[in-house]
Amino acid sequence: MTYFEFLNEHGVTLLLGTVTTVKVLVCSMILYVIISMIFGLMRLSKNLAIQGVATIYIEFFRGTSLLVQLFWAYYVLPFFGISLEAFTAGVVALGLNFGAYGAEIVRAGILAVPKGQWEAAHALNFTPAKRIKKIIIPQIFPIILPPAANLTVELLKATALVALVTVVDLTFEAKQINSITWLSAQCFGTALLIYYIIARFALVPFLRWLEVLAARKVGKERI
Amino acid sequence: MEMGWRWDFTIEILPQMAIATLNTILAAGVGYVIALVVGLFFLLGQRTPFKFVNWVNREIVEFIRSTPLLIQLFFVYFVLPQFGITLSAWVCGMITIGLHFGTYLSEVYRGALEGVSKTQWEACRALNFSTIYTYRRIVLPQAFPIAIPGMGNYLVGIFKDTPLLSTIGVAELFHAATAVGGYNYRYLEPYTIVGVIFLTLSIPAAMWVRKLENDVNKAQGKIKK
Numbered sequence: 001m002t003y004f005e006f007l008n009e010h011g012v013t014l015l016l017g018t019v020t021t022v023k024v025l026v027c028s029m030i031l032y033v034i035i036s037m038i039f040g041l042m043r044l045s046k047n048l049a050i051q052g053v054a055t056i057y058i059e060f061f062r063g064t065s066l067l068v069q070l071f072w073a074y075y076v077l078p079f080f081g082i083s084l085e086a087f088t089a090g091v092v093a094l095g096l097n098f099g100a101y102g103a104e105i106v107r108a109g110i111l112a113v114p115k116g117q118w119e120a121a122h123a124l125n126f127t128p129a130k131r132i133k134k135i136i137i138p139q140i141f142p143i144i145l146p147p148a149a150n151l152t153v154e155l156l157k158a159t160a161l162v163a164l165v166t167v168v169d170l171t172f173e174a175k176q177i178n179s180i181t182w183l184s185a186q187c188f189g190t191a192l193l194i195y196y197i198i199a200r201f202a203l204v205p206f207l208r209w210l211e212v213l214a215a216r217k218v219g220k221e222r223i
Numbered sequence: 224m225e226m227g228w229r230w231d232f233t234i235e236i237l238p239q240m241a242i243a244t245l246n247t248i249l250a251a252g253v254g255y256v257i258a259l260v261v262g263l264f265f266l267l268g269q270r271t272p273f274k275f276v277n278w279v280n281r282e283i284v285e286f287i288r289s290t291p292l293l294i295q296l297f298f299v300y301f302v303l304p305q306f307g308i309t310l311s312a313w314v315c316g317m318i319t320i321g322l323h324f325g326t327y328l329s330e331v332y333r334g335a336l337e338g339v340s341k342t343q344w345e346a347c348r349a350l351n352f353s354t355i356y357t358y359r360r361i362v363l364p365q366a367f368p369i370a371i372p373g374m375g376n377y378l379v380g381i382f383k384d385t386p387l388l389s390t391i392g393v394a395e396l397f398h399a400a401t402a403v404g405g406y407n408y409r410y411l412e413p414y415t416i417v418g419v420i421f422l423t424l425s426i427p428a429a430m431w432v433r434k435l436e437n438d439v440n441k442a443q444g445k446i447k448k
Contacts, residue, residue, distance in 0.1 A: 160291035184301035199289035
């Protein structure tokens with residue numbers, strides 16, 4: 001069977017899997033961005049209880065393996081009466097795991113905003129909430145986007161793991177086709193290529209565009 | 224099926240999990256050593272004066288870095304036998320982890336070498352040192368401390384990625400948990416124990432790496448103390 005015949009027969013299945021992979025990627029990306037913002041701010045709180053909660057969360061999710069967290073969300077949570085659908089469990093586990101890494105990036109970004117900005121906001125008598133929202137947050141984006149871009153490419157790679165909790169994504173389909181046809185080189189080779197194309201020609205250019213946008217917003221033409 | 228945590232079951236399976244933990248540590252250690260060496264080869268490809276080699280090297284590194292480790296594992300495990308190379312799951316796993324993280328480590332090495340100031344090279348040139356001597360006595364001793372934190376981070380990273388090896392049947396911790404869970408039809412305790420073991424091993428390791436990073440920064444005068 002030539003490679004062309006292989007694509008002809010199984011290409012559609014692989015593409016359908018790719019759609020699921022992209023869905024998982026987009027959902028977990030939104031979730032992880034929200035979580036990392038919240039916990040990044042909590043980590044810098046002066047209230048010890050809030051700070052402690054954020055620290056425990058971050059250390060816990062960075063300290064254990066993503067695969068363990070995924071299996072825990074899918075196979076163990078039902079013991080506590082919480083049954084999540086495979087897709088939901090996958091997105092939640094990915095979001096929580098990457099949110100922990102993202103929170104550290106956000107924290108570092110906030111700390112990197114020059115102190116004069118805080119003092120100026122103080123001097124202008126801004127309320128604490130307004131200070132964060134109007135002065136600090138808009139300035140952290142050019143700082144946090146480059147490391148966040150790396151993290152997001154890692155997230156794309158990590159979405160492959162949701163196949164192991166029965167989400168029918170690209171990896172799952174590749175495995176399935178492999179067990180039917182035993183054309184391993186074609187199956188997994190194509191899957192690798194698709195992931196590569198998504199990363200190199202869609203995700204990375206998109207993140208680069210965001211970086212340029214953020215830099216322009218704070219008045220830096222070049223980054 | 225009984226709900227809630229069962230301590231008798233926990234104690235019953237604990238010895239099995241402890242033995243499997245040793246396998247996990249072994250896998251992470253061997254994978255790390257391979258990755259360290261592979262990283263050197265990628266670094267070499269990056270620094271050779273041939274443009275074409277540079278380009279091919281960069282594309283390979285890019286490709287490996289932007290595709291999932293899981294599928295790379297499947298690829299190596301299922302495709303090599305088709306070319307008549309039959310390797311055990313362990314060997315396949317170690318090769319794949321070594322290749323995957325080798326690309327990351329080559330970036331760490333590169334960053335460290337570029338972190339050594341250019342004037343050091345110029346000074347060696349002026350003193351008429353040979354390239355090998357320059358590397359051995361001047362550049363590498365200064366680059367190594369810069370590379371330590373990155374190298375430490377990827378040791379922890381490899382450790383946390385070893386559960387993926389269970390998908391091709393390497394008998395490490397996660398594999399043991401799945402087997403025990405399937406046999407007894409209870410997943411709560413095995414998977415929780417795996418999580419706890421990972422926490423107790425990787426948090427001290429991460430703290431140690433952070434301390435190392437601090438020490439290095441201090442020694443280089445980047446942080447005033």
